[in-house]
Amino acid sequence: MEKIYLAIAFTPLIGAIIAGFAGARIGRAGAHWVTSVGVGISALLSIYVLLGFISGDRQTFNGTVYHWMVSDGITFEVGFLVDTLTALMMSVVTFVSLCVHVYTIGYMSHDEENWPGGSLAGTNSYQRFFSYISLFTFSMLMLVMSNNFLQLFFGWEAVGLVSYLLIGFWSVRESAIFANLKAFLVNRVGDFGFLLGIAAVAMYFNSISYVDVFAKAPELADTQIQICGVSLSLMSVICILLFIGAMGKSAQVPLHVWLPDSMEGPTPISALIHAATMVTAGIFMVARMSPLYELSETALSFVLIIGATTAFFTGLIGIVQNDIKRVVAYSTLSQLGYMTVALGASAYAAGIFHLMTHAFFKALLFLAAGSVIIAMHHDQDIRNMGGLKKYMPITYWTSLIGTLALIGFPGMSGFFSKDSIIEAVHHSSIPGSGYAYLMVILGVFVTALYSFRMFFLVFHGKERMDEHTRHHLQESPRVVTVPLILLAIPSVFIGAMTVGGVVFGDWFQGVIYVAPQHDVVGELAKGYHGVLGFIMHGLFGLPTFLAAAGFGTAYYIYMKNPDIADRIKGSAALLHKLLDKKYFFDELYQFLFAGGSRGLGNALWKGGDRVLIDGMVVNGSARMVGVLAAFIRHLQTGYLYHYAFAMILGLLALLALFVI
């Protein structure tokens, strides 16, 4: 085991343990120092590893940390697989996490105000928060560094646990503890499929180590299995089951409902967990499993359609949201849909590339939203904002960078990743790619529309806040603005810097496997002639026009002609209602699953346990004994002649039996 990998994964854990258990003793400063330094070390080492891969000095590492157990010939272990994909993920995770740690020092500095007076849970909440985000970093690293399905599942559920703890961090708020339970349970629905997928792998491969499974996969490509008498391709079953897990974690329709509600958590974790890292775990997982997915066109098609649906339809909801964080959350859903589309089109490299650029600009957008929320005294309604540009210049400019990156402004990081995805889908021949292309191309317009709607409503136009809030408006402290600047830099440059290597180069050579007939990225690479060429080509492409149209529409409606929005709302009331209610998913699920399972539970408990088993069988048999006894009691009359009569009858019966 190379010690550097152990250090990368476990330093954040040590920080989390110290801040969590000794939080009261080391105080606030102690807690944020120990965790930030821990994550900082981890980030530096990760980047060192990444540079090693870039220079070619470092080779893929696959090793065991310890044996968890050996049962039935299967070795279950904790171990690391570090290759270019892992190194990229490690660097993104630790870098964003570090920015969020620093930002949190400012954002949570008055956290005691969020707790009711006298609450003991509120006394060390600051330290606890740092402990949780460090623990999250550890869990996420375990997930991406894993070399087997067991540890993958461990990390998968561990990030879910921390997400649960952090969404419900302000545990006194009913909406927060509703949201965290919902998030955990919806994720568990995904994990249900995920675990069955792992069970299928364990059965047919008799191993849960990536290397063994990937090596053996081609042999099993044509295997059919019977479920319910239907013959299905083993690979399709495994890949779709695993992808159901990804749908939960990466919030794909119809398991997306938890992500908007997760905004109940403090903003730093919305940036770290619910935008940049955890929600991309599903994307990472599918890319990691590319040797399996490439063997099933059915699964790829399924992934493609789910992703395309998510990309477009959740984006639409973003247009009607008024909570600043929820707009960004729906934008995250939509962007996760783009990444999923890339996976479905076998453009794994483009998907991971978008994951990386998105991590930077979306974390930036969330943290900027948080900065606005601080200035607005925790009012998150964009209808109460406006004209913040002159009060918050750093937040304004960094937000503009984030927004431009998000809508794919030529030259910004999001432009490269989104264009690669759109081009890849355009060239893809996987069934469903026509639908997907339509969705992602329309999505570009929607993205620009909701992004600039929010941007204009927040930073431009009339100042709609009350007098008291306006009076206190000011730029956030440096611990808040420095992370914004740190994240703005890669939001601008990382795309242009790395597109040639990561997407069209050989960065994922031997790590991500693409079957020759699916290799759309390879096709695109032939036409790739440097960053400038790519920009020039994109500048006159359909997506750029659509993004410009989205920007123009937003500008016209929200800057030039503000009452037009209300008129549209009035004339398309039904559509507005549909979007405002998020297609009624929440209502449906609440009725069907929450209500249904409670109803079923009550029916089984009262009807099954109480009436049938206890009422009829258990207590019934006791009653039966009583009834029988009451009847038999009449035979025991105590009269001698009754007994004598019975004896004679018995004798006669026996005689009759023997004689006749």
Place this chain on the structure above:
Amino acid sequence: MSADWPILSFTTWLPIIGGAVLLAMGDKSNNASRWLALATAILTFLISLGLYTGFDTSTAQMQFVERTPWIPLFNVEYYLGVDGISMPLIILTTFITIFVVIAGWEVIQYKPAMYMAAFLIMEGVMVGVFSALDAMLFYVFWEAMLIPMFLIIGIWGGPNRVYATIKFFLYTFFGSVFMLVALIYMYFKSGSMEILAFHDLKLGLAEQILIFVAFLAAFAVKVPMWPVHTWLPDAHVEAPTGGSVILAAIMLKIGGYGFLRFSMPITPDASQHLDWLIILMSLIAVVYIGFVALVQQDMKKLIAYSSIAHMGFVTLGFFIVFRIAANADAAAGGLLGLEGGMVQMVSHGFISGALFLCVGVLYDRVHSRQIADYGGVIHTMPVFGAFMVFFAMSNAGLPGTSGFVGEFMVILASFRADFWFAFLAATTLILGAAYSLWMVKRVVFGEVGNDKVRALQDINTREFVVLGSLAIAVLVLGLWPAPLVEVMDASLVKLLEHVAVSKL
């Protein structure tokens, strides 16, 4: 391998003698009797650790064997020994008993000496059940278990304790009578009371089925399996905290142990013929009981129902071996099921015990088990709240805690038997999280519910030690189950080989 000194006898009789001394001391000095009880429990645990350290993991033979004639007329012997199946359960018993003693420390004011004595005697008897290799001796211990538990619920129990004790007694007694008949039948057939001799006894299919059903009556009630489970919620609700802990953590395991020690090896062909019945009952336990647990208003009932659902994994893990053996696509996997079931038993001992102790902590302060009487406990009891969330998460099978290990192994194994077995078993991922975390949401989180909650004091050192020790056990087993799996490996491999051979 035979021990230099009789560890098993010590582990069995030391607590029983300690209990007898406590009874003799009476109520003279409550403090002295508490300390004596604790000293006995700790000493017994330390002695039982000798079983682990001296255990030879390479063999499936019985170890630490002690054997002397007892009733020569009927060939009945005092015959003790352990293998990889019983040894972990014995250590679980001695470990949990320590915390039951500590948990009852200040809480039990009515006849504490007698209370402690009942638990120590219970401990000895349960160790006896796990280590007896003579069927008569086993049966004596088996029935003897009922007496202390009957008294614990009957004397220190809640308001409806009479109904609960009678139900508990009749249910379990009903089951064990059939077992006794089966044991006597086999005695007449083999002329010996040795359990291991029963394993090799030739039996026809009809005989096997009758014996299997007789054992099933006894063990299914103990586990308890659906539909003979309704005594458990009632018994738990009325039992004092310590009684619930012993009941959930150890007594239920005796049913699971019985399947491995008696049903499967003695009647392998009947087990194979009737495996569908057990699998069906287990899956109903997981799904049906999961839904029932969801709607419980009483915390103890909720945990009791969750116990039934979790024990469903134990019996499922054991009986899918026959299906896996019959499935041509599955190269292996039966062992994974057996080991998963065993791990689940040990893990459930820690987690259900800890959850009942958590409810006890709240009950001692507020005198209510109703979920509706709480809310926002975290604001007054943050340390306790953290423990409660932790144990609820482990109950929901979070990886890294012991609750995950057994369920994971059994689900992996059941996929090899049939896709739908795994599908239904895996619903526990959703249901287990739903009922555990919904309870946590309503009890621990939220705004402070009422003045009683507002006046709560966080757990004291004594309670911290109890919950902390169990939390460590849950974590260690979750992060590194290898030591546990290793000790049981050889015995379960042998069992698997044994049941694969038909007796017909």
